[in-house]
Amino acid sequence: MLEDIVSTFGKSAIYCSESKDKKSVRKIVDTLERYDLREYALVQSVDMNVLQYAVSKDYQVLLLTSSVPPETLLDNGIGYVGVSKTAVTDEYIQSCIAYGIKVILFTVNHRYERDIFLAKGGSGFFTDEPFYLSEAVDQLSKDPFNNQVFYHGMVKSLTNRGDFTGGNRWGYIYY
Known part of the structure; x- marks a missing residue:
């Protein structure tokens, strides 16, 4: 409230x-x-x-x-x-x-x-x-908690952090 x-x-x-x-x-x-x-x-x-x-x-x-x-x-x-x-x-x-x-x-x-x-x-x-x-x-350059996830700043200068691809898979697109 x-x-x-x-x-x-x-x-x-x-x-x-x-x-x-x-x-x-x-x-x-x-x-x-x-x-x-x-x-x-x-x-x-x-x-x-x-x-x-x-x-x-x-x-x-x-x-x-x-x-x-x-x-x-x-x-x-x-x-x-x-x-x-x-x-x-x-x-x-x-x-x-x-x-x-x-x-x-x-x-x-x-x-x-x-x-x-x-x-x-x-x-x-x-x-x-x-x-x-x-x-x-x-x-960050690695996961500080060993959760195998990305945290702020771990992927540099990407305009897209990933997309769904065929078969409902998540993938990263690099430019």
Whole structure:
């Protein structure tokens, strides 16, 4: 529950809560308000209309899209756009940046993807590998737990970590 999280971490964390509907956005914003966390929060949704309550309360908001024109985003008080690395074009990224909209990419789990996106002017990203991408941990060259699985950074600079091949087998494609 959001209340438990914000009461535990308070101003020592940054909150990026996703709202699925108008009812939940009110609960999210009202909870953040009770703990005075406006400056520590970004409210996101796939629906621009859902975000209007957060905008009316002066919260920073992020719309998950790769097609809404930047002018429309600005007209609706949206300062961030969350885009999928597989569904967005460089043109869309650049048009948003040109309008002053911060672009956040998801889901970035490789350092080379991070570097490419940041070089394009991106502002940030969502990841499953925050320690690896921040370079707080070294790149692994072997499985530290002998589980015979790959961990962050073990396969360098691949754009694809594998694919299903004939007979439902998983294989790695090397470029």
